[in-house]
Amino acid sequence: MTAALHRLARTDRLAFAGLVILVLIMLATLLAPWIAPYPADDPRPVDALLPPGAEHWFGTDQVGRDVLTRILYGARTSLFIAVSTLALSAAVGVTLGVVAGYAGGWIRDVIMRVTDVFLAFPALLLSLALAVVLRPSVTTVIIAISATWWPWYARVTAAAATSVSARAYVDSARCLGVPAPLIVFRHVLPNALTPVLVQLSLDAGGIILTAAALSYLGLGAQEPTAEWGLMVEQGQALFTTDWWVVTFPGLAILITAFAFNTLGEGLRSILDPRRTVR
Amino acid sequence: MRRLGQAALVVAGVVGLTFVVTRLVPGDPAVAYAGPRASEAELAQARERFGLDEAVPVQLWNYVRDLFAGDLGISLRTRQPVLDDLALAFPASLELVGTALFVAIAAGIPLGVLAARYKGKFPDLSVRFSSMLAVSVPVFWLALVLQTVFASNLRWFPVAGEYDAALDTTSPLTVYTNVTVVDALLTGNWPILVSTLHHLVLPALVVAAYPIGLIAQMTRAVLLEEAGQDHTRLERSLGFGETSILVRFSLRPALNPVLSLIALVFAYAIVNGFLVEAVFNWPGLGRYAADAIRSLDTPAVAGVTLLVALLYVLANLLVDLVQGILDPRARTR
Numbered sequence: 001m002t003a004a005l006h007r008l009a010r011t012d013r014l015a016f017a018g019l020v021i022l023v024l025i026m027l028a029t030l031l032a033p034w035i036a037p038y039p040a041d042d043p044r045p046v047d048a049l050l051p052p053g054a055e056h057w058f059g060t061d062q063v064g065r066d067v068l069t070r071i072l073y074g075a076r077t078s079l080f081i082a083v084s085t086l087a088l089s090a091a092v093g094v095t096l097g098v099v100a101g102y103a104g105g106w107i108r109d110v111i112m113r114v115t116d117v118f119l120a121f122p123a124l125l126l127s128l129a130l131a132v133v134l135r136p137s138v139t140t141v142i143i144a145i146s147a148t149w150w151p152w153y154a155r156v157t158a159a160a161a162t163s164v165s166a167r168a169y170v171d172s173a174r175c176l177g178v179p180a181p182l183i184v185f186r187h188v189l190p191n192a193l194t195p196v197l198v199q200l201s202l203d204a205g206g207i208i209l210t211a212a213a214l215s216y217l218g219l220g221a222q223e224p225t226a227e228w229g230l231m232v233e234q235g236q237a238l239f240t241t242d243w244w245v246v247t248f249p250g251l252a253i254l255i256t257a258f259a260f261n262t263l264g265e266g267l268r269s270i271l272d273p274r275r276t277v278r
Numbered sequence: 279m280r281r282l283g284q285a286a287l288v289v290a291g292v293v294g295l296t297f298v299v300t301r302l303v304p305g306d307p308a309v310a311y312a313g314p315r316a317s318e319a320e321l322a323q324a325r326e327r328f329g330l331d332e333a334v335p336v337q338l339w340n341y342v343r344d345l346f347a348g349d350l351g352i353s354l355r356t357r358q359p360v361l362d363d364l365a366l367a368f369p370a371s372l373e374l375v376g377t378a379l380f381v382a383i384a385a386g387i388p389l390g391v392l393a394a395r396y397k398g399k400f401p402d403l404s405v406r407f408s409s410m411l412a413v414s415v416p417v418f419w420l421a422l423v424l425q426t427v428f429a430s431n432l433r434w435f436p437v438a439g440e441y442d443a444a445l446d447t448t449s450p451l452t453v454y455t456n457v458t459v460v461d462a463l464l465t466g467n468w469p470i471l472v473s474t475l476h477h478l479v480l481p482a483l484v485v486a487a488y489p490i491g492l493i494a495q496m497t498r499a500v501l502l503e504e505a506g507q508d509h510t511r512l513e514r515s516l517g518f519g520e521t522s523i524l525v526r527f528s529l530r531p532a533l534n535p536v537l538s539l540i541a542l543v544f545a546y547a548i549v550n551g552f553l554v555e556a557v558f559n560w561p562g563l564g565r566y567a568a569d570a571i572r573s574l575d576t577p578a579v580a581g582v583t584l585l586v587a588l589l590y591v592l593a594n595l596l597v598d599l600v601q602g603i604l605d606p607r608a609r610t611r
Contacts, residue, residue, distance in 0.1 A: 014403075014406060014407065014410065113284070113287055113288070113291065114291070116284070116287075116288045116291070117288050117291030117292055117294075117295060118295075120288050120289075120291075120292055120587045120590045120591050121292065121295065121583070121587055124549045124550070124552065125549055125552075125567070125582070125583055125586060126583075128567070128571055129571070129579060129583065205413075205414055209414070209416055209417075212416050212418075213416065213417070213418060213553055216416075216418045216553070217553075217556075217568070229416070229418075232416075232418065232419055232422070236422055239422055239426045240426055240430050240431070243426075246419070246422055246423075247423070249419075250416060250419035250420075250422075250423070253416045253419065254411070254414055254415050254416065254419070257413075257414035257415075257416070258410060258411060258414035260414075261410055261413060261414050262410055265410070
């Protein structure tokens with residue numbers, strides 16, 4: 001682990017910077033209640049729309065809440081959405097993918113065609129439709145994005161599982177009479193996981209952007225949850241006069257997505273030199 | 279042929295999925311159409327009109343039959359056939375996304391070449407850094423920032439819209455294709471052409487940001503892969519310079535993966551354009567979809583979804599075809 005870190009720091013400064021930023025963001029997420037200068041949801045109308053200054057580094061929003069505090073708590077929402085979405089879509093996608101890859105034949109064909117259908121569906125649009133169906137909330141965002149994200153994992157895993165399944169040790173396990181589920185989960189899955197791990201780190205940035213977009217459209221997190229996309233939406237009418245209410249939450253989204261993307265890119269070049277391009 | 283069959287299957291699946299999603303939308307479409315104070319008889323009439331009184335499989339069958347006849351239903355909001363609405367909105371989106379993709383290809387590929395040529399040096403690092411920024415920026419925020427800085431504050435560009443509405447009276451546009459730029463060019467309507475291009479700059483730049491970053495990264499990666507190939511060593515030993523090796527020999531095989539990326543990005547950009555259209559009040563699919571979703575206009579949402587999914591499938595097919603032309607190795611498959 002430390003060796004890999006050293007290598008990353010030496011060979012890929014951009015990815016290393018991404019890692020450092022991510023660690024900082026995670027610290028901020030965990031420590032938000034202690035390092036945030038104000039309580040999470042503490043509207044003080046008297047202090048509404050104060051410009052950035054010594055009291056409020058990033059200013060205050062339209063109801064007088066400290067923008068820096070809201071951003072720190074917003075990191076919790078964003079990371080929670082990203083991690084849950086990745087877990088949910090990877091669970092569905094990897095299971096289907098490994099079954100498709102191991103079984104082959106018509107089972108593989110059926111699973112892959114279903115995957116194609118979901119891939120043809122524009123992610124944001126399906127998320128929008130689902131978000132309307134399910135009533136706006138953080139959970140809705142997680143379900144909606146997962147519904148459009150799992151096909152990528154199914155595809156990546158199926159490709160890896162197909163090549164692993166053709167190996168001699170899988171054949172010999174089959175000849176020894178090992179039951180199929182055991183072969184799939186003990187022998188095929190662990191050896192087909194590397195591309196999925198790379199994909200996961202690459203996708204976190206995209207998921208954070210999509211989640212922020214859904215909240216921006218009013219289909220995700222709702223007041224009083226602190227969420228960056230929502231903060232931009234609420235501030236946009238004031239942008240020309242009170243620039244800080246939109247600028248800082250947007251920068252927070254940008255920096256977080258940037259950190260995930262650079263780290264994912266760096267991991268890919270270390271773990272998977274052949275570059276699987278999707 | 280096999281590809282065509284697969285594409286047809288995907289389209290069939292998308293139709294089915296769209297149908298399921300529209301059935302899931304809460305609220306009674308009949309109520310949405312007839313209004314909240316409609317009498318029971320009026321509701322029944324609306325239900326009958328849209329076939330909502332039939333069993334679900336019958337509804338699906340009717341839906342598919344209507345689709346084949348080119349009938350996407352009637353929008354509950356605009357009360358126009360959805361197909362007509364789409365015919366008005368889609369060209370505007372195409373105009374925006376087309377311009378953006380043109381910019382993205384024109385900027386992204388040279389940037390990728392530049393980065394690959396100076397790998398590890400300053401140009402490479404700055405291209406990698408800025409393309410990473412470009413794929414990480416939230417589009418809606420970038421749209422707001424550019425709009426506020428360059429339109430509201432500096433007044434270099436118009437704030438919103440497709441062209442100056444006053445021009446509709448001074449030099450009305452004859453419509454052929456509904457793509458304003460094309461129509462203005464065809465009819466020699468210079469005032470509208472100039473105004474539209476002026477209005478296009480900011481939204482097109484925002485939509486282009488993500489594709490530029492992606493195309494630059496991909497071009498760089500594939501070019502670097504080519505640099506390890508035997509043909510590169512041969513060309514180097516023959517005395518070709520590094521730049522001409524990249525541009526004359528490596529770029530052509532490298533264009534292939536970049537091309538399939540562009541097809542993916544096209545569908546992505548249309549949907550990403552939704553957010554941008556909302557900010558710049560561009561009269562395209564995105565604004566239409568946003569209004570439709572807000573007013574629970576099921577047929578309209580289904581129409582937009584189908585159209586975008588079809589575009590995605592078509593773009594992928596097209597890429598397969600063009601790839602066959604660009605890369606002889608892909609032909610036999």
